[in-house]
Amino acid sequence: MLVESDPSLISCWVATSVSEAIEMLEKNKPDLLTVDITLPGRNGLELIKDALAIHPGLPILVISMHDETLYAQRVLKAGAKGYIMKDAPDEQLLAALHRVADGGIWVSPAMADTILEVFSGNASRKPVDGVQKLSDREFEIFQLLGEGKNTHQIADSLHISTKTVDVHKAHIREKLNMPDSAALLSYAIRWTETKRLGSF
Numbered sequence: 314m315l316v317e318s319d320p321s322l323i324s325c326w327v328a329t330s331v332s333e334a335i336e337m338l339e340k341n342k343p344d345l346l347t348v349d350i351t352l353p354g355r356n357g358l359e360l361i362k363d364a365l366a367i368h369p370g371l372p373i374l375v376i377s378m379h380d381e382t383l384y385a386q387r388v389l390k391a392g393a394k395g396y397i398m399k400d401a402p403d404e405q406l407l408a409a410l411h412r413v414a415d416g417g418i419w420v421s422p423a424m425a426d427t428i429l430e431v432f433s434g435n436a437s438r439k440p441v442d443g444v445q446k447l448s449d450r451e452f453e454i455f456q457l458l459g460e461g462k463n464t465h466q467i468a469d470s471l472h473i474s475t476k477t478v479d480v481h482k483a484h485i486r487e488k489l490n491m492p493d494s495a496a497l498l499s500y501a502i503r504w505t506e507t508k509r510l511g512s513f
Contacts, residue, residue: 319407331355331363338367345414348393350377350384350453353472358384358449361391374413376406383456385424387449395419444504446488454481458498459505 316322325343328334330353338346346364350357361373373393377384378400385396395413397406397420409419420428447455457467464482468475482494491497 315403315406316410319410322407322410329353331357331360334360335363335367338364342368342371344372345410346371346373347410348373348375350375350379350388356449356453356471358387358391358453361388361393365392372413372416374409374419376409379456381421381424382427385420386428387452389418389420389428391449396424397421443489447485451481451485451488454478455485455501456505458482459501461502 316324326337326341328337332355334346334348348357348360348364352360357375357377361375364371364373374395374397375384375388375393376397376399378398381396381398388396394416395409395418397409401409412419444452444455453471454467457470462470464475464478468478471478482497485491486494486497489497489500491500
């Protein structure tokens with residue numbers, strides 16, 4: 314509705330899953346692709362990579378409910394050109410759509426400062442967050458653990474098997490040096506809560 318309210322924009326198609334989006338991308342290349350992080354089966358980060366494999370250079374803007382401190386850098390590394398929260402004011406959402414469509418990059422001023430710190434070398438003085446070692450799928454599962462979801466709920470949410478979730482959890486424990494599942498769950502909950510408070 315917001316896109317249609319702007320006379321210079323038109324929504325050419327909508328997909329409800331990564332597989333459906335890939336099918337549409339193979340038939341019709343849009344001038345701009347908007348992507349959510351949370352999608353059935355595979356996540357938005359995987360869609361970004363797949364979309365760019367089909368159409369290199371395609372401008373992609375992520376519009377998500379997830380806090381940008383959790384995903385913005387991962388999104389940009391995957392090849393998207395912007396990240397904005399779903400609850401941003403309409404004028405900001407439209408500005409982000411136009412900026413990315415015109416070849417620019419869109420992140421919030423606070424996120425821009427964080428990214429500049431990384432590139433300037435200042436961030437190297439801060440302790441490295443071990444969660445950064447996780448793959449995109451592992452990070453998604455780690456975050457769901459932090460939200461209190463159990464293995465079956467995570468499997469249902471991501472449309473994967475409980476066995477696959479367990480394999481990912483084992484890899485996460487190894488990368489974060491967690492002795493067991495209880496320690497991982499406790500750390501994930503503390504990490505997620507601290508991130509929400511903005512003090513991690």
